Amino acid sequence: MRLMRLGAEPTRVGADIRAAISAWGAGCSVLGGVTAFGCRPPGSPRPLDAVIVLPRGVIVVLGIDLPQPALRVDAPLQTPWTIDGWPMVRTEGAVNPGLEGLESAAALARSLQSRGLEPLPVAAIVVVGPYAGQVIQPTTDLHRGVRVVSPSTTTILAAARELATYEFPCPVEPALRLVQVLDETCELSLADLAEEGFPESAATDLATADTVLLPKYTEQSAMAAPLWRLPPRIKLIAAVAALLLICGVVGMWLTLGRPTTGPAPQPAPTQRIDGVEFTQMVAARDASCARHSFGDVQRWFQQQPCRSLTRAVFDTQVSGRPAAVSIAIVEVPDQQAASELRELADAAGTGGVTDLIAEGKGWPGGPDGFDNSAQAVQRTGNQVRIVQTVWRHRSSAPDDVGLRALAEHGLRLTPQS
Template sequence: MRLVRLGAEPAQVGADIRAAISAWGAGCSVLGGVAVFGCRPPGSPRPLDAVIVLPRGVVVVLGVDLPEPALKVDAPLQTPWTIDGWPLVRTEGAVNPGLEGLESAAALARSLQSRGLEPLPVAAIVVVGPYAGQVTQPTTDLHRGVRVVSPNTTSILAAARELATYELPCPVEPAQRLLRVLDESCEIGPAELIDEGFPESGATDLATADTMLIPKYTDRPAAGGTARRFTPRGKLIAAAAALVLVFGVLGTWLTLGRPAASPPPRTPPVQRADGVEFTQRVAARDTSCDRHSFGDVQRWFEQRPCRGLTRAVFDTQVSGRPAAVSVAIVELADEQSARQLREVADTAGTGGVTDLIADGSGWPGGPDGFDNSAQAVQQNGNQVRIVQTVWRGRTSTPDDTGLRALAERGLRLTPQP
């Protein structure tokens, strides 16, 4: 693990975080990668104690200072934490530090995606200190890409190994670009990154490469001249070539005037977020939002028309359970309008943007609709993303933790035309 220190740690437990990661040592014998301390990536809601860039994933690390050492920390993502049975009271920020970790991971993922970088999953580790004897997380929360751990080498290392499991390693060149997002002046050479486990850019995996061997045929010229003498084998080849030519011409005559065959069906676009695969089924682009919305959101659009609306529906599976994701991206005139729309759309009972299934763009085996869906709303500049998620073939509820986690992943999807 190579270490890069940009600034002071935002939390007191940050010193323990840095000491724990430093103990992994240089090279990839333990884990590899690059740890950047004291940085604030573009769009991050708060400074981060560390960002660990690994060959198979990126992990943001947040330090949380407890009022005093704790024997037991209960750390759910949907409700306030409890420290030795007492609630962790927060006067600002998210309801608990775990949600702040997810927000920071999502912000970094969006920043990388907007720059066209290697699609590595971004997860979060929340380190609580100065001491936590036992940290408990609900099992469903562990699938959301966040770990809450004590400030020691073993716990942080185990969490990083669990979270950085992308199927393909990030090559050297994209890793360099990723590090420059964290620090524009960060210059780590290819040799150093290779030592930390990043594969060399442009390397070809010959074990999986498709190869085809074409046998070479050479017809030797006749002795004493340049004229080619046809052997029995040569005559057979010439006859076969003539037959191919005849059948080709005949086929042209037979098909003359017929319409060209239709092209093969298009393969649905596929995207990945945090290791989950999303298949896009339908998509549409509109210039009007009021005709594709309802409730208070529709009345809001009637007074403030949008510049564009992009919608799509994705098919996916979470732990073997089929689900559907509706993504709507609204483009507005300015950032202030986007902030107002986010506040309206993120309030329960105020309506929303109509999904494509409700507009009649379903597909065989797809969901019946997005009633009782879980929702996530996000603003980025003058754009607002609204994501809805439902289970297919089973009952859905807005407070389903699995669907809410899926909605947060859906914020990273980009509809393809």
């Protein structure tokens, strides 16, 4: 683990966090990666005690100072925390530190995605100190990318290993650009990152492929050679080909005159993001955005027509609860127009792009609509992505933590036609 100290710790427990992570040592024998202490990434709502950049994930670390050591901390995401049975009162910030950690992780993820960096998932660790004997998190909250732990080497290490599990490791060059977002004056080299476990190339290692080399035969040589002179493998291939030909003739004879059936229906396309599976149910592409929008957003499109509009609705589950995700991808002529659209679409009460369910393109058992949905908006170049998420068959709310996290995942979905 390489360490970079960019500023003072914003909390008292930050010194314990730095000592715990420093104990992992350099190199990738324990965990690897790079940690920046005392930094505030672009877009972050607050200074962070640390940001851990690992080959398979990025983790923001927030320190929370308790008034005194605690025997038990109950740390749900939906409601205020309790410390030894007493409610944890906060005069500012989110309803609890766990939600604040989730917001910090989402802000960093948006910042990295807007820069076109490697799409590593961003999770959060909230460290409570000076001491917490037992930390209780609801099981459903453990799937939302937040861990609440006490400030020790083993607890922070275990949490980091649980959260950094992306299926593809980040290569050294994208990793260096990611670290430079945290520290513009970063002097780490690609070799330094390779020593910390980042692969030097994202290419497939063909040396591990299971290959068989066959001798090359031309059509003339194969036809001219009698069967007894062919190598054993070619004899086997010829025998199998003959058997398949016979089976084909017999099959045609048996099915002659029977009514033919159409091709089997293709399964719905699915995508997997950070362990969550999304099944695409409906999709549509249009050249006009004004006809498929409303409110101030529609009036904006009437003055500045878009180039294309791609929409889709996905079915998914979060901790066993069925949910739906609507995504709209708008392409406009230039980045300036995209920035204006993003700000307009992200503001409350300005309208938006009509989802496909509202246009009558739902499916049996699907959502009734996207009222009271949580939303995430992102601009990349001259494209703007607008994602809405709702629970199916139960009430939803724009500030629902689970739906907000799901919307952040939805920004990485790619509709398929």
